[in-house]
Amino acid sequence: MTTIYEVEHLHQPDGWLSPGYLEVDAGGTILSVRADRPGGPVHHLAGFGVPGxxxxxxxxxxxxxxxxxxxxxxxxxxxxxxxxxxxxxxxxxxxxxxxxxxxxxxxxxxxxxxxxxxxxxxxxxxxxxxxxxxxxxxxxxxxxxxxxxxxxxxxxxxxxxxxxxxxxxxxxxxxxxxxxxxxxxxxxxxxxxxxxxxxxxxxxxxxxxxxxxxxxxxxxxxxxxxxxxxxxxxxxxxxxxxxxxxxxxxxxxxxxxxxxxxxxxxxxxxxxxxxxxxxxxxxxxxxxxxxxxxxxxxxxxxxxxxxxxxxxxxxxxxxxxxxxxxxxxxxxxxxxxxxxxxxxxxxxxxxxxxxxxxxxxxxxxxxxxxxxxxxxxxxxxxAQGGGALVAGRRADLVILDPNSPVLLGHGPQTALDAWILGGTRNPVRDVMVAGRWVIQGGRHADEERILGNYLAAVARLKSR
Structure with a gap:
């Protein structure tokens, strides 16, 4: 089973596809990247899609x-x-x-x-x-x-x-x-x-x-x-x-x-x-x-x-x-x-x-x-197998929110300048690792427990 994502602006080694269509297989590998819309259902992702x-x-x-x-x-x-x-x-x-x-x-x-x-x-x-x-x-x-x-x-x-x-x-x-x-x-x-x-x-x-x-x-x-x-x-x-x-x-x-x-x-x-x-x-x-x-x-x-x-x-x-x-x-x-x-x-x-x-x-x-x-x-x-949104690589995809104050009004030509050298807000909205969404809307499903465990560890270290 494969999933096709329509990314509003998709980072490529030589530029951007706007939009770009990313096909990911069940194992989390990118099968294809294309500029033309394929047949069948697609999942639309607004924003700038860059590799992790x-x-x-x-x-x-x-x-x-x-x-x-x-x-x-x-x-x-x-x-x-x-x-x-x-x-x-x-x-x-x-x-x-x-x-x-x-x-x-x-x-x-x-x-x-x-x-x-x-x-x-x-x-x-x-x-x-x-x-x-x-x-x-x-x-x-x-x-x-x-x-x-x-x-x-x-x-x-x-x-x-x-x-x-x-x-x-x-x-x-x-x-x-x-x-x-x-x-x-x-x-x-x-x-x-x-x-x-x-x-x-x-x-x-x-x-x-x-x-x-x-x-x-x-x-x-x-x-x-x-x-x-x-x-x-x-x-x-x-x-x-x-x-x-x-x-x-x-x-x-x-x-x-x-x-x-x-x-x-x-x-x-x-x-x-x-x-x-x-x-x-x-x-x-x-x-x-x-x-x-x-x-x-x-x-x-x-x-x-x-x-x-x-x-x-x-x-x-x-x-x-x-x-x-x-x-x-x-x-x-x-x-x-x-x-x-x-x-x-x-x-x-x-x-x-x-x-x-x-x-x-x-x-x-x-x-x-x-x-x-x-x-x-x-x-x-x-040697993780990612590093680019191209066929054969691991599907590590990061979506930058175009509505973040850092990126407001920017297109693909200046989006990375704005993120790296511009404002102080973090525009990362969604993160996929090997085809699986681990961050959505800036949040992790296990975030509350991870934060609680960290606080407990800090308390233990202070007490020793």
């Missing part, structure tokens, strides 16, 4: 820290990523599997409500406090998978290999929940790959926490093991987020982080370089040419004071990028892309920083350009 984005970097549990670390004291007069990390570790020490699932469900609900239909969960809280293993070694991973299943978001779970507290340093007590041997880590990956039988929207990839936390031989062994299980697996790593990290890796390994990866591991389109904030010209050229994706988390990078990603230089080198919401100060597609573009406008003191005029004189719109690049980069990192 993949959020390429998430630490779901960090959502509870948003707004709780914005202060200084005499003992913390200089505040940065490393002082924030101490507060994060205090939360980790108190986190139970039940809390983990409740927090993740709220985060994934918020992502859906902002038009993100898949998430790459960079997951490193594996064990009990102190490092004792759960009876089910995949307990915390399973909680994240359950949260994704409850909300309906597609998940690419990225269990993290974490082995050291810095180059040549042992882990401290607060990091013991993160640690695996390479053998145990590969067993976890294999276990989670088995979960895909019961969850068609689940993918499993590999994450190395960083070059600070994983030694060269461990990284190579883990990558070899993952590739033996799945040669197409997506590979993610935190890299070059701060100048402190760049200096530590250069001192310990003899090269800047991205250059070390290029020279010793090799990069390709399966890689996501999370943050990649501090790159030199050689690293930009090499990493962009490799086809790897720069995993940008603009609001998190801003709240941590990390610095500006070299967006213009990366774009001009042909580099791929996408966006993640990382610590979830916001889960808004528009806010992440807006600060990415407008932050560079402030720095460079000019407008439309990566848009280039077309040779034939057509206008290039920054909102559309930012959205389309993030769309492609996110799908490349998640």
């Amino acid at each position: 984005l993949s959020n390429l970097h998430s630490h779901a549990f960090q959502r509870v820290l948003a707004g709780r670390t914005e202060f200084v004291t005499a003992a913390r007069a200089e505040d940065n990523l490393w002082t924030w990390r101490k507060e994060m570790y205090r939360t980790v020490d108190r986190l139970t599997p039940e809390d983990y699932e409740a927090i993740a469900a709220l985060v994934y609900l918020e992502m859906l409500q902002f038009g993100m239909t898949a998430v790459c969960e960079f997951h490193y809280v594996h064990h009990q406090p102190g490092g004792l293993r759960y009876a089910n070694a995949a307990e915390m991973s399973d909680r994240l998978i359950a949260a994704a299943s409850r909300t309906g978001v597609g998940m690419t779970i990225l269990p993290v290999l974490y082995a050291h507290g810095g180059i040549g340093k042992p882990v401290v007590d607060t990091q013991k929940r993160f640690v695996h041997s390479v053998d145990d880590y590969l067993k976890l990956l294999d276990t989670l790959r088995g979960r895909r039988t019961a969850n068609r929207n689940l993918q499993v990839g590999l994450a190395l926490h960083s070059l600070r936390a994983v030694a060269a031989d461990e990284a190579k062994a883990a990558l070899a093991g993952m590739r033996a299980m799945d040669p197409q697996a997506r590979l993610h790593i935190h890299v070059s987020e701060t100048t402190h990290e760049v200096d530590e890796v250069q001192a310990g390994l003899g090269a800047r982080p991205v250059q070390w990866l290029l020279d010793n591991i090799g990069l390709g389109p399966e890689w996501c370089l999370v943050h990649a904030t501090h790159l030199d010209d050689s690293e930009i050229a090499g990493a962009a040419a490799s086809g790897a994706v720069a995993g940008l988390c603009p609001l998190t990078e801003a709240t941590m004071g990390d610095g500006f990603f070299p967006l213009v230089e990366w774009h001009d080198a042909g580099g791929n990028w996408g966006i993640g919401t990382d610590s979830h100060y916001s889960t808004s597609t528009a806010e992440e892309l807006r600060i990415l573009e407008c932050g560079k406008r402030l720095e460079l003191r000019r407008r439309n920083v990566i848009a280039r005029s077309e040779a034939d004189g057509r206008e290039t719109h920054s909102g559309r350009l930012l959205f389309d690049i993030a769309l492609a980069g996110g799908e490349q990192c998640s």
Whole structure:
């Protein structure tokens, strides 16, 4: 059985269909897209239909820290990523599997409500406090998978290999929940790959926490093991987020982080370089040419004071990028892309920083350009099967409400500019993942229970 949707304005890789007819099969795959009305019944959808984005970097549990670390004291007069990390570790020490699932469900609900239909969960809280293993070694991973299943978001779970507290340093007590041997880590990956039988929207990839936390031989062994299980697996790593990290890796390994990866591991389109904030010209050229994706988390990078990603230089080198919401100060597609573009406008003191005029004189719109690049980069990192409203892709459809104040009076040419760079209201009305409506009228069917479970988790964390 198939369903045909008539979308008032339907996003396509090369423009818009107004209207566009989207045929979706019972399994949630797009069978056809056409401009002419087919025979038989159709479901009319007013508004702008765009593909769902993949959020390429998430630490779901960090959502509870948003707004709780914005202060200084005499003992913390200089505040940065490393002082924030101490507060994060205090939360980790108190986190139970039940809390983990409740927090993740709220985060994934918020992502859906902002038009993100898949998430790459960079997951490193594996064990009990102190490092004792759960009876089910995949307990915390399973909680994240359950949260994704409850909300309906597609998940690419990225269990993290974490082995050291810095180059040549042992882990401290607060990091013991993160640690695996390479053998145990590969067993976890294999276990989670088995979960895909019961969850068609689940993918499993590999994450190395960083070059600070994983030694060269461990990284190579883990990558070899993952590739033996799945040669197409997506590979993610935190890299070059701060100048402190760049200096530590250069001192310990003899090269800047991205250059070390290029020279010793090799990069390709399966890689996501999370943050990649501090790159030199050689690293930009090499990493962009490799086809790897720069995993940008603009609001998190801003709240941590990390610095500006070299967006213009990366774009001009042909580099791929996408966006993640990382610590979830916001889960808004528009806010992440807006600060990415407008932050560079402030720095460079000019407008439309990566848009280039077309040779034939057509206008290039920054909102559309930012959205389309993030769309492609996110799908490349998640391998979820969506990323475009074309035949053969997963039916992930987001309807933007034309009656939202953000979009009033706009047509398809400027709708994405208005959403990404315009007002403050969220125009996302309806969201479909794999052919199933999970958000309708801005609401989720299980929203009340998800919010209640989150509040209970926060109360428990405060009481411990």
